[in-house]
Amino acid sequence: MLSLMVQGCTSDAGKSTVVVALCRWFARRGYSVAPFKPQNMALNSAVTVDGGEIGRSTALQALACGVEPHSDMNPVLLKPQTDMGAQVIIRGQVLGNMQALDYHAYKKTARDAVLAAWQDLSSRFDVIIVEGAGSPAEINLRDNDIANMGFAEMVDCPVILVADIDRGGVFAHLTGTLDLLSESEQRRTLGFVINRFRGDLSLLQGGLDWLEARTGKPVFGVLPYLHGLTLDAEDAVDEQGDHGVGALKVVVPMMPRMSNHNDFDPLRLHPQVELTFVKMGDPWPDADLIILPGSKATRADLAFLREQGWDSKIARHLRYGGKLLGICGGFQMLGEGIDDPDGLEGPAGSSEGLGWLGMTTRLVPGKQLRNVQGQFLLAGTPIRGYEIHNGVTEGEALQSPMLRLDGHEDGAVSDDGAVMGCYLHGLFDSPQSADALLAWAGLDANASVDYAMHREQQLDRLADMLEGHMDMTLLLAKAGLPSGDAGRL
DSSP, X not given: OEEEEEEESSTTSSHHHHHHHXXXXXXXXXXXXXXXXXXXXXXXXXXXXXXXXXXXHHHHHHHHHTSOOOGGXXXXXXXXXXXXXXXXXXXXXXXXXXXHHHHHHHHHHHHHXXXXXXHHHHTTOSEEEEEOOSOTTOGGGOTTOOSSHHHHHHHXXXXXXXXXXXXXXXXXXXXXXXXXXXXXXXXXXXXXXXXXXXXXXXXXXXXXXXHHHHHSOOEEEEEEOOTXXXXXXXXXXXXXXXXXXXXXEEEEEOOTTEEOGGGGHHHHHOTTEEEEEEOTTOOOOOOSEEEEOEESSHHHHHHHHHHTTHHHHHHHHHHTTOEEEEETHHHHHTSSEEEETTOTTXXXXXXXXXXXXXXXEEOOSSOEEEEEEEEETTTTEEEEEEEEEOOXXXXXXXXXXXXXXXXXXXXXXXXXXXXXXXXXXXXTSXXXXXXXXXXXXXXXXXXXXXXXXXXXXXXXXXHHHHHHHBOHHHHHHHXXXXXXXXXXX
């Protein structure tokens, strides 16, 4: 098994994108390749083939490899619930909630889970592309590090360092990061990748020559800024999107612990949908459909929604004939109450719901993690997606379910048909289900995007970009990887 690790000078430097591109590049040449992210912090996650939960970026990288996402690919996932604490997921399953200092002490134990997952994955694949987290030069986090150089040193993995030139200061980022590494970590760093470049490359050449002369390490590639690149986001919410005149207006309130906002990526691409994320302090726009998203801290996000006065905006929206949809935590908010007796998502207690559906939710230990398929009952159309949630919901509203999934009913629809919700993520991913849902919301003529096909096109676009702008022959030679096709491995 051969490996390569991609680390970044900063968060959002492009590590995930470079790993995706490398995964697809190797897969297209017939290699048995898998992604690996030792530790991740994210609220967007995916359900794995073995019934676990991993970060969304790692799941996307698995798809780029042409393999099913597996919990071994992201053995430690941290899902923030407050500014000081997170839910800790080890090898796909919830361990519990920890404060930041407690987790820092726990990392010695987490390291064992990371190494066990690495060994198991190494036995099944020929090449593993590893993604770091944040920056390897965070001095305060270097003790017991399992996310960046600490992991690379443990398993003797070569590293390339990525910096985002679009932010500015790219040479300071690269040289400063390298200077803050130990001598062994500097030797382990093979060279650099500069990401998101726009302009005439000849104007950058003097800086590249200086960087290579100063560090003695090559620049493997200068990757262009790819306009219109749309892939599953894990942290930042991308609000770009083009739409025509008369588009359906869809509004999503952005709450502090909003999770799985990639549910809305297909809407952002839809030419007949105007998608708006409303932030704290923003004016509330006109809407045909309001969607309450998933949440990792449902009661706290519900309180935030009320603090902003958004509950009255939603009530007015419904009085004037608008539609309201809740997904997962957003679905729970639509009921009459949410009870968290064990403090699974924050301080133990109960909260009054928005009261639009006759049901209550009790948060209980044991997270539902499954990929499912079935039918959207109002339209009779097929639907598929995934469930990631705590909570048991009961009440009269469930007598009018929204979905039937793998033999069980899910969600609820109000008597007047204006409000509905469910636990299923991925509602808009397939054209059939997206068309049906948007027709319910008031869109007459639909042209929904086949998001699975779109994703595959974007993955190939990244691999093509790598072919044209990165010296893969030099990188493979430096990393000890064979060039050419898998037959040479």
